[in-house]
Amino acid sequence: MNWSDTITSPTLILDKDRCLDNIRRMVDRAKASGVHFRPHFKTHQSARIADWFSPFGVDAITVSSVAMAKYFADHGWNNITIAFPVNLREIQGINDLAKKIHLELLVESLESIRFLVENLKAPVGLWLKADVGAHRTGVPVEEHDTFLALAKEASHSQRLSLKGVLTHAGQTYHAGSAEEVKQIYSDATSKLNLLKESLRKTGSTDIQISWGDTPSCSLVDDLSNVNEIRPGNFVLFDFTQFQIGSCREEDIAAAVACPVVALHPERNEVIIHGGAVHLSKERLEHEGVCSFGAVALPTATGWSKYIPNANVTSLSQEHGILSIPKEYLSSIQVGDLLVILPIHSCLAVDLFKQYHSLDGEIIPTMRMKTI
Amino acid sequence: MNWSDTITSPTLILDKDRCLDNIRRMVDRAKASGVHFRPHFKTHQSARIADWFSPFGVDAITVSSVAMAKYFADHGWNNITIAFPVNLREIQGINDLAKKIHLELLVESLESIRFLVENLKAPVGLWLKADVGAHRTGVPVEEHDTFLALAKEASHSQRLSLKGVLTHAGQTYHAGSAEEVKQIYSDATSKLNLLKESLRKTGSTDIQISWGDTPSCSLVDDLSNVNEIRPGNFVLFDFTQFQIGSCREEDIAAAVACPVVALHPERNEVIIHGGAVHLSKERLEHEGVCSFGAVALPTATGWSKYIPNANVTSLSQEHGILSIPKEYLSSIQVGDLLVILPIHSCLAVDLFKQYHSLDGEIIPTMRMKTI
Numbered sequence: 211m212n213w214s215d216t217i218t219s220p221t222l223i224l225d226k227d228r229c230l231d232n233i234r235r236m237v238d239r240a241k242a243s244g245v246h247f248r249p250h251f252k253t254h255q256s257a258r259i260a261d262w263f264s265p266f267g268v269d270a271i272t273v274s275s276v277a278m279a280k281y282f283a284d285h286g287w288n289n290i291t292i293a294f295p296v297n298l299r300e301i302q303g304i305n306d307l308a309k310k311i312h313l314e315l316l317v318e319s320l321e322s323i324r325f326l327v328e329n330l331k332a333p334v335g336l337w338l339k340a341d342v343g344a345h346r347t348g349v350p351v352e353e354h355d356t357f358l359a360l361a362k363e364a365s366h367s368q369r370l371s372l373k374g375v376l377t378h379a380g381q382t383y384h385a386g387s388a389e390e391v392k393q394i395y396s397d398a399t400s401k402l403n404l405l406k407e408s409l410r411k412t413g414s415t416d417i418q419i420s421w422g423d424t425p426s427c428s429l430v431d432d433l434s435n436v437n438e439i440r441p442g443n444f445v446l447f448d449f450t451q452f453q454i455g456s457c458r459e460e461d462i463a464a465a466v467a468c469p470v471v472a473l474h475p476e477r478n479e480v481i482i483h484g485g486a487v488h489l490s491k492e493r494l495e496h497e498g499v500c501s502f503g504a505v506a507l508p509t510a511t512g513w514s515k516y517i518p519n520a521n522v523t524s525l526s527q528e529h530g531i532l533s534i535p536k537e538y539l540s541s542i543q544v545g546d547l548l549v550i551l552p553i554h555s556c557l558a559v560d561l562f563k564q565y566h567s568l569d570g571e572i573i574p575t576m577r578m579k580t581i
Numbered sequence: 582m583n584w585s586d587t588i589t590s591p592t593l594i595l596d597k598d599r600c601l602d603n604i605r606r607m608v609d610r611a612k613a614s615g616v617h618f619r620p621h622f623k624t625h626q627s628a629r630i631a632d633w634f635s636p637f638g639v640d641a642i643t644v645s646s647v648a649m650a651k652y653f654a655d656h657g658w659n660n661i662t663i664a665f666p667v668n669l670r671e672i673q674g675i676n677d678l679a680k681k682i683h684l685e686l687l688v689e690s691l692e693s694i695r696f697l698v699e700n701l702k703a704p705v706g707l708w709l710k711a712d713v714g715a716h717r718t719g720v721p722v723e724e725h726d727t728f729l730a731l732a733k734e735a736s737h738s739q740r741l742s743l744k745g746v747l748t749h750a751g752q753t754y755h756a757g758s759a760e761e762v763k764q765i766y767s768d769a770t771s772k773l774n775l776l777k778e779s780l781r782k783t784g785s786t787d788i789q790i791s792w793g794d795t796p797s798c799s800l801v802d803d804l805s806n807v808n809e810i811r812p813g814n815f816v817l818f819d820f821t822q823f824q825i826g827s828c829r830e831e832d833i834a835a836a837v838a839c840p841v842v843a844l845h846p847e848r849n850e851v852i853i854h855g856g857a858v859h860l861s862k863e864r865l866e867h868e869g870v871c872s873f874g875a876v877a878l879p880t881a882t883g884w885s886k887y888i889p890n891a892n893v894t895s896l897s898q899e900h901g902i903l904s905i906p907k908e909y910l911s912s913i914q915v916g917d918l919l920v921i922l923p924i925h926s927c928l929a930v931d932l933f934k935q936y937h938s939l940d941g942e943i944i945p946t947m948r949m950k951t952i
Contacts, residue, residue, distance in 0.1 A: 219647070544693055560858045561932075
C-alpha cells in the first residue's frame with residue numbers, strides 16, 4: 211500500500227529521510243566553519259523533530275516566542291534563545307523559564323533593558339539586535355554609540371550577561387542570485403565585526419556575533435565571520451528556498467497532499483480541498499503568475515518533481531484553485547490526490563499542527579501538544 | 582481592571598454584544614425576506630457561538646468540511662449542509678454523518694454523483710453547484726442541460742434527494758459599491774430562477790435556490806428571489822467587509838490585541854508581536870498601501886475606531902510591522918497593546934483557535950476541541 215492510499219483530507223506529509231539529510235548537511239556546514247549551531251525551531255515546532263538534532267550534538271536552540279520556549283523547555287531543551295524583541299508583557303513567563311533553563315533574550319532599546327534590569331528574577335544572556343539591512347527590527351549596525359549605550363545599560367544588572375550582537379539578514383530572501391546572498395553576508399559581517407571591536411573596547415571581551423537566515427547559511431561556504439548561526443527553515447525547506455537557490459528541489463522535505471474535488475478543463479483548472487487554512491496565503495512570483503504553491507504528483511515513495519507551469523493560483527478558506535497545463539489535465543480525476551509544495555513551510559506547519567511521515571508516523575507540533 | 586490589562590501575547594478579542602447584534606440583524610433580514618436562514622459556521626468555528634443562534638430558531642447550518650460537520654454534529658446540530666464539492670475520499674466520514682443527522686451535500690459533476698450513487702449508505706440531500714460568475718467551482722448557471730443531466734443521474738439513487746441549486750457569488754467581494762453588489766444579486770438570481778424552472782419541468786417540483794456570501798446578504802434588502810441564504814462572515818465581519826460596505830466599522834466583532842515590542846520612529850514604524858501565524862497573510866489595498874490589518878487602540882470597553890493611515894504593512898511568522906502616522910507615534914510605548922482589525926476574520930479565528938471575550942470568557946473553536 212502506498213502512503214497516499216489512506217489520505218482522505220489535506221495532510222502535511224514529511225519525508226523524514228530528506229529532513230534528516232537537511233539537518234546533517236547544516237550540522238556539517240557549521241562544523242566546517244567552526245561556528246556554534248543554534249538551529250531555529252520555529253519552522254518545525256515539534257519536540258519529535260527536535261530529538262533528531264540531538265545525536266549531532268545540538269544542545270542549544272532558537273525559538274520565536276515565550277510559548278515556544280516553554281514548549282521546548284518542557285521537552286528537555288535547557289539552552290534557548292528567544293530571538294524576538296523581548297515582550298515586556300510576558301515577564302512572568304520569562305522569569306519562570308529563566309529560573310529553570312539557560313535563557314537568552316533579545317533587545318534593541320534602552321526601555322526594554324531598563325525593564326529587564328528592574329523585573330528579572332534570574333540570570334539571562336542578552337543579545338543586542340542589529341539591523342544589517344532587513345529593516346524589520348534592530349539598531350542599524352553602523353550606530354556603534356547606540357550599541358555602547360545599550361551595553362552600558364545592561365551592565366547595571368548582574369542578571370544580564372551580555373552575549374553579543376544578533377542579526378537576521380532577512381533581505382537574503384529577496385536576493386536575485388546566490389552571489390547576491392554571499393555579498394549580503396560578506397558586507398553585513400564586515401560591519402558586525404567592526405561593531406564587535408567597538409564593544410570589546412569597552413571591556414566586554416567575549417562579544418559574539420549570532421547570524422540567522424537559511425539562504426545565507428545554505429549558500430555561504432565559509433561562515434567563520436560569525437560565531438553562531440541560527441537557520442530554521444533548512445530543516446524542511448520550501449518552494450521559496452528552492453527559488454532562491456538555498457536548496458535543490460529534492461531537499462524539500464514537507465508537502466501538502468490534497469484531494470481533487472472538481473475539474474474545470476474549460477479554464478485549465480483543478481479544484482482541490484486545500485485552502486488558506488492549510489497552505490497559508492503566502493505567495494511567490496513564479497512562472498509569471500502569483501503562486502500559492504507548486505504542484506506535484508504523489509509517487510510510491512513520496513512525490514514527483516513539480517509540474518512546470520502548474521500552480522496554485524487562488525486560495526479561499528478551504529478551496530485551492532490550480533492552473534494545470536492542458537497535457538496533464540486529462541490524467542487527473544476527481545478523487546485523486548495532488549501534492550502541493552508550499553511557498554512557506556513554516557506557515558503550513560503552523561496551520562497543520564502535525565505531520566504524517568511517509569512511513570506512517572504522526573508527528574505532532576507544539577500546536578497539538580502531547581504533554 | 583480593563584480587559585486589556587491581562588493580555589500578554591497576541592489574543593483574539595471578541596465583542597460578544599456586537600456578535601449578538603450581527604446575528605440578530607441577519608436573522609431579521611432573512612425573516613423580512615421570508616427566506617430560510619442556514620448560516621455558515623466556517624467563520625466562527627465554535628460550538629459556543631453556535632449556541633447563540635438557537636434562541637433565534639436557527640436549527641440548520643452550513644459548514645465547509647466533513648471535519649467541521651462532525652464537530653457541530655457532535656455538539657447537537659442535526660441539519661447540516663457541507664457547502665463544498667464532495668470529497669470522495671471522505672466517503673466513510675460522510676456515511677457516518679448521514680446515518681446520524683440530516684446531511685446535505687454539494688456536487689457539480691456526473692462522476693461525483695455516480696460515486697455517491699454507488700457508495701452512500703444513508704439518505705442525504707443533494708445540491709447542484711451553480712457558478713454565477715465567481716468562477717471558483719460549479720456549472721455555469723446558463724448550462725441548463727448539464728444541470729438536467731446531473732439531476733437525472735441523481736435520480737438513480739433513492740438515497741439522493743435533490744434539494745436544488747446552490748451558489749456562492751464570491752465576485753461580490755470585488756464589487757466597487759453596494760449598487761454593484763445588488764446588481765450581481767439581481768442578475769444572478771434571475772438566471773438561477775430560469776434554471777429552477779428548467780429543473781421543475783422535469784418533475785422535480787420542490788427545487789430550491791440556496792444563496793451564499795455576506796456582502797449580498799447584508800446589502801440586498803429583498804432576498805426573496807432565493808429560498809435560502811448561507812452567509813457566514815457576518816457573525817464577526819472584518820475590515821474587508823467594512824471596505825465593501827457590508828457592515829459599519831462598529832459591527833466588527835473580533836480583533837487581535839498585540840503587544841508592542843519595538844519602535845522605529847525614524848521610519849514611522851511600530852513592531853508588534855503579531856505575525857502571519859496570528860493574522861494570516863490575507864491582504865487588502867487600503868489607503869494606497871497593501872494592508873494586512875487596520876490599527877486601533879484598546880479602550881476600557883473594547884477598541885477605538887481605526888487610526889487613519891495606520892496599517893500593518895508587513896508580516897513575518899511572529900512579527901508585524903505597522904506604519905503609524907507621526908502624530909500617533911509619540912504616544913505609543915514598548916509594552917503597550919495595539920488592536921488590529923483583521924482583513925479576514927475567518928482566517929484569524931482559524932489561527933487563534935479560541936476567543937477571549939471582553940468580559941473574560943475563553944471561547945474555544947473546533948481547532949481546540951473541548952469534547
